[in-house]
Amino acid sequence: MAELTRRTFATAGAAGLGLLLCTPTANALDRALRLTGTRSVSTAGTTLEQVATGGGTATYSRLGAGPGWPLVVRSDLATPQSGRDDRRRALSAFVQFTDLHITDTESPARFEYLHPFIGSAHRPQEALGTVATSALVERVNSVRQGPFTGRPFDLMVTTGDNTDNHELIELDWFLKVLNGGSVTPNSGATDAYEGVQNSGNHEFWNPGKPGADDYSAKGFPQLPGLLEAGLKAFTAPGLDVPWFCTFGNHDDSIVGSLPAQIPGIDAWYTSKYKVIGKDESTSKKLADAIKKGASVPVAELFGGGGTIREITPDARRRPFSTAEFVRAHLDSANTGPGPVGHGFTSANADGKNVYYTFRIAPGITGISLDTTTDAGFADGSIGLAQYSWVESTLKRNSSTYYDFFGRKVTHGVTDELFVLFSHHTSGSMGNLLPDSRHLLDPRLDGNAFVALLKRFPNVLAWVNGHTHLNKITPHAGNTPQQGFWEINTASHVDFPQHARIVEVADNADGTLSLFTTLIEAEAPYAVDYDARTPQALASLYRELSYNDIHVDLGRVGDATDHNTELLLVNPLA
Structure with a gap:
């Protein structure tokens, strides 16, 4: 069978987002899609279609x-x-789901007004x-199976930033969306929206207020009643498959970037005052402090001068601790399709070590890591104790591996x-x-x-998020x-709003294939x-993200980061 090689394709410019062949003809693309169809069980409901x-x-x-x-x-x-x-x-x-960023947009512990300098501070x-x-x-419920193997989904893993501002109410919404049930995505006043998008401030899209805001100038539509509709209760079907949870920086830090241990921070979260705007000079100074990791004056960030809106306080906005995050997953009321704890066990309930192993399928073990540090900044690292735990876990089920000095080691264990x-x-x-949870534990970087991981041939892939872009890297x-593959998937908050199917297949020729297929929300x-x-609101969510004034269409990635077959030498062959 003729092969589609990674050299066959190049992506179109960001404006079109289409995939073109190096010979940019519609016929060539049609041939490529037909060949994809012959190799798949079904492309329905995926970006293959x-x-x-x-x-x-x-x-x-x-x-x-x-x-x-x-x-x-x-x-x-591998060949x-x-x-x-x-x-x-x-x-x-x-x-894989990642970077869902379930957001309480009415919370006072946000700094949307900094979005001219920090684009992610607000999204329309x-x-x-x-x-x-x-x-x-x-x-996920409608696709149900891998498009290339036809195997029913074993499970779903969400790789962090499940919430946007680690609020209790965001955590409640997140759990209900994945497990199923009635969800009311509203905080504060029960009958009104109290955020920045009906404030009349020109720096925000005000869908129900005709005016000259920065978004309307680009052509954003006027949609009266949209914000009120977004607050209404709806019934989430919940996943049909078991799911597991990994921790992200937005799940343990203030807006994912400030230190978690700021004295008195709870009072800002549950305050009745929300900052709508500040003068440009002050906003720039605050944004620079956040980006540089300098001392950030929290009283000025969430209070001080500027345009202040009085809102309805809500105790459910209080930031949760890591321990509360884990215990919420362990609560039997939040089991949904299972398993109990969604990977977390009583050993994680104190919130200190929130990493664990789990069974993906017979012969395949998943390892969920905690790469966050609550000291501030968005990026992460791994503590030495967790690094050593990963090393021990890999050794325990690797009959062949390489030690720190590159020497081959073999021992009698089950692979x-x-x-x-x-x-x-x-x-x-x-x-x-x-990290305050392990103050004396040295931190190690990605390299x-x-x-x-390169020391252990039994490692197939490292699946992650955080960057909000699609990128697949061979190591x-x-x-x-x-060798192993690093599979990085775009977020579901910023365009292109993807999730990813990963299938593992034995080719019975000394190689393994990892098929990666991107999917989008089920909305027109x-x-x-x-x-x-x-469904209409979900459809609008996608369109607004594409048109965000801060959008980066480079996050879509290249053809080699989308729907792929990743070859590996089978370490057990």
């Missing part, structure tokens, strides 16, 4: 269904053998995030294949500030962790058996501006 496509971001653009993204075979770490589709045996199929779509995440759950999950990527693990070792590409159903 169709992809959200806009017309560029110079002005406001409506989205439509563009052509799907064909499968790209990546032979960086593909012909006939493997006929020999393929499925070992596992799972789904974020008030619709809860219902949009439920639409992503619906997509397992390993897939690791974390929030941070290898390139975003340079924050070596001490040190990659070097560790080659000293021998062909020592074309938005009905008059509708206020959950």
Whole structure:
């Protein structure tokens, strides 16, 4: 069978978001998609079939269904053998969610007014995030199986930043969306929206207030009643498969970047005053302090002068501790499709060590890491104790590995294949500030962790998030058996709003294949501006993210980061 190689494709410009062949003809793309179809069980409901496509971001653009993204075979770490589709045996199929950023947009402990300097401080779509995440759950429930092996999904793993500002109410919404049940994405006043988007401030899109704001100038529509519709209760179906949870920096830090141990911070979260805007000079100074990691005057950040709105205080906005996060997952009321604790056990209940192992499928072990540090900054690292625990875990089920000096070690143990999950990527693990949970524990960076994983041929992949972009990186070792793939997936808060299916298959020829397929929320590409159903709101969530004035379409990634077959030498062959 002819192969689609990673050199066959190049991505189109960011404006079109389409996938073109190096010979940019529609016929070539059609041939690639047909070949993808012959290799798959079903492409329905995935980006193999169709992809959200806009017309560029110079002005406001409506989205439509563009052509799907064909499968790209990546032979960086192993050579593909012909006939493997006929020999393929499925070992596992799972789904990754990441960076959901379930957001309480009415909270006073936010600094949306800094978004001209820190783009992620505010997003025009974020008030619709809860219902949009439920639409992503619906997509998983409808697809149900891996598109290339046909294996039913074993589970879903969410790789951190599950909440945006680690509030108790955000955690409650997150758990209900994944487990199923009635969700009311509103805090404070029960009958009114009390955030920045009906304030009349020109720096925010005010969908119900005609005026000259910065977003309307780009062409954002006027949609009266939208914010009120976003606050209404809806019924989340919940996942049909078990799910596991990994911790992210937004789950343990103030807006994901400030130290967690700021005295009196609870009072700011539950305050009745919300800052809507400050003068440009003050805003720039505060933004610079946050970005540089300098001392941030919290009283000025969440209070002080400027335009202040009085809102309804809500005790449910209090920030949760790491221990409370874990215990909420362990609560039997939050078991949903299982398992109890969603990976966390009583050993994690004190909130200090929130890493664990779990069974993905027979012969495949998942390792969920905690790469956060609560000392501040968005990036992470790994503590020496956790690093040593990972090393011991890998040794326990690796009959062959390499020691620190590169010497081959063999011993009589039962082999397992390993897939690791974390929030941070290898390139975003340079924050070596001490974590208050382990003050005396030295921190190690991403390079040190990659070097560790290369010592263990049984490691297949490291799956992560944090960057909000699609990127797949091969990590080659000293021998062909020592390579692994790092699979980084875009967030569901910023465009392109993806989740990823990963299938593990044995090709019965000395190689393994990891199939990665991106999916989008189950919501129409074309938005009905008059509708206020959950599906319509989820559709609008996607379109607004594409048109955000801070959007970075480079986060879509290249063809080699989308729907891929990642070849590996089978360490157990």
